[in-house]
Amino acid sequence: MSLSTALSIAQSALLATSKQTSVVSRNVADASNPDYARRVAVVTSTAPGARSVEIQRAANDLLFRQNLSALSAWSGQSALYSGMDQLDLSVNGVDNASSASTAIGNLQQALQLYATTPSNQNLGASVIDAAKQVVSSLNDGTTAIQDFRSQTDGQIATAVDDLNSLLSQFQDANKAVIAGTRSGTDVSDALDQRDALLKKIAEYVPVSTFTRGDNDMVITTKDGTTLFETVPRSVTFTPSAGYTAGTPGNTIYIDNVPLSAGTGDNTSADGKLAGMLKLRDGVAVTMQSQLDEIARGLITAFAETAPSQPNAAGLFTWSGAPAIPAAGTLVDGLAGSISVNAAFDPSAGGSAALLRDGGANGAAYVSNTGGGASYSDLLIAYGNRLDQPMAFDTSAGITVSSGVSDYAANTIGWFEGVRQQASTNADAKEALATRTAEALSNDTGVNVDQEMSLLLDLEHTYQASARMMKTVDDMLDALLGAVG
Template sequence: MSITAAFSASRSGLAAAERWSETTSSNIANASNPGYSRRGAPMTTLPGGGVAVTGYARAVDDRLEQAHRLEISRVAGREVVAAALESHASTLGDIDSSTGLHGRLGTLQSALDAVASDPAQPALQENAVRAAIAMASTLRDAADSLERVETNARAGVRDDVSQINAQLAEIVEVNRKISAEYGLTERRASLQDSLSAKLDGLSEVLDVRTSYDASGRISIFTTGGAPLVENNAAHELVFDGQTDRLTLGGVDVTPGVAGARGSEEGRLAGRLSLLTGDVPRMQLQLDEMTRSLVQGFEAADDSLAAGQAGLFTDQGAAYSAAGLEGLATRIAVNDAVRSDAGGGAWRLRDGVGAVAEGPASDGRRVNGYVTMLGARTDFDAAAGLGEERSLAEFTAGLIADHQQMRNTARDDAESLSAGRDAVEAARASVQGVNIDEELQQLMLIEQSYAANATVMKTLGEMMDTLLAAVR
């Protein structure tokens, strides 16, 4: 190798060491910055000898990134369901709670038993009326809390859709900048970090799949294959609050809907699963329980005229099959038995339709109420709690179903969080900065710089010797 070639090779080595040290220093400086991916300094051999840094290479594992984002989506979907049902579960109460639905029903049954055993006692009659009022109030509270779950979920879906559309617009802008950046520049690496962070944020709301073209431009799809970002253009998600349907460019992408091309994981999917499946079923269960109470007391009271309301009413009216939806939000105790409303508790004994008090020892109707509450009756199969059960059995099943939904979502979120954290740690080990490794890199850089500097010094001494020899 000639002196000139050796000089050129050493000079390129010094320049490469400088670029290498800049990259390593940048890694150390950004080690604690979230979303920063470790940079490498790839080198290539130059013709005639020497090396050159070809750019900035991000340490990235596409499979780990996708796996981590899927876990983010799965955890977020369970967490939003658990959080949405937390307050409702508290309102509903456990099976053993005296102030929950099951407890209120048990209290009502006990109060009616007491009246049946001593029908002449006004205090026992008043106590039974109060138990009925508490039963109706607890049902309304449970229905109202479920309605709030639905309202909040629908508002959350709207917020999620707005957030997704805004994030997609930002991703498109980053996409354009990346595709316009030629070569492995530091700016390109920074833009890719920004894009990765935005995709992580998007994954909390919606599970997505990605692909890249030759220029580094990203395309984003739902797991069902509907395009969200394609050819530097974002497609807008649209939510119809009347039908609870989600569309993308006219294509149905509602999670949980057969044939739809949406994503089944993420916060948005969790909220929509509540709106389109869980909440309607839970509401039907409450309405069926309420219907059984209203109809049961009407059927057991032979003092009622046709179309007259019994002990429990639909806002003062008798039950109508056309008014089943939302019945639990409207149930009330008949004013005819309420002393505070001008009625009399004695009608609990003599019949809500009675116009005058009957024999004080007549417990026939109250015994009918007690028998009715313990008897098996028909329930809508769509409620999912059995078609023929006693009211107490149905109520226990209702509470267990609602509580289990919350508990299952919460337990799944905790379990999936461990998997998410494990994948996150694996991703960080590949893409994150290890200070110890970077310091070792600095030692190698120092050795490389010293070696090239020694060659340069030696070449200088050789040149000085040659010049001295010809003088």
């Protein structure tokens, strides 16, 4: 072997080792970056004594797809659960203090106390005050639910804007990958950026991907709707100006295809967009329907009755009074319009004694025909009706037959059950997302201990190559000295 050949080999080894050292140093520097994939410097011999270094990026497509799916599921479930917490606090208050069930319980107590001393009109006025609290609970609950739906609309609009921005950024990253692949340059950084954006996109909608020539990536949703192909597809949503009970919300469109909301407490909603749709048009709407059914039950329970006469609205009234809402049939928005009948309200010129005697709808409906101040039969009857089973619309989510008082309590139980299930499933899906992320990191991320060990080996290799160059240099000096 000639001295020039030996020198060339040593120089090639030094250059290869230098590139390997640079790659390892970069790995160590980005070890804490969750979006960074480990680089590997692969050394190959291209000719006797010559070496070339190719930088490869660690990847595991199967684990990455599993992580994307887990992220979408967790994001959708998390959006559902966190929204439920907000909705519960807005409607029922802390420890259900402002719930309809609590207000009805207070009304029952006031009614029982009045029935013990029917001649005491102060106790009668207390019943009216308790009835007003029931009405306030239903009215305010309706307002809170519809405000929540409007707020969710705003959050959906913001999320749609964010998703469109991410898709635009993804286009730039995808172009960089394609251009680098075509020119043969290292595209590892661009691939890191593209994968990081893909994980963020998956938090909004579930995604599937496939790669075409030149590393060009196409994104579709879980149901096959194209989200990105060369250019982003438009994601559109128009928030409603406001909501009333029974008003459906607007749909999110991806490339003019509607995005479906999730179903169930262990929601099938993948991505926060579907989770928020489930909140707005599922949980909140059901909660409103239950309040409407409570209102209908109260109007029915306190209706005035008379022989050969239709039942007429009594203590609680509504826009369709004096008629009573049809049994077992939901009336959208009834909880927002129910009110205390002015005929019973002393502050409105009425008399609480009508609750004891009857007759708010005319003489035919008078129950205390003798005019006795101690008459309590009607008051007792009203109390019994609150616990008497009646028909409720099953579309409101509760199928158990009960009185309106128990129905109101059951609505709290229903919501707590749904929320608890949503919480449990959110924890489970978060754990899956964490496990898949850890598995992906273990397979494609940086192990600092391994990298430092490799760096030590490279140091030894570099020292050996340097000694070889010095030896060749010494030999050349000796040769030149001999010739000279």
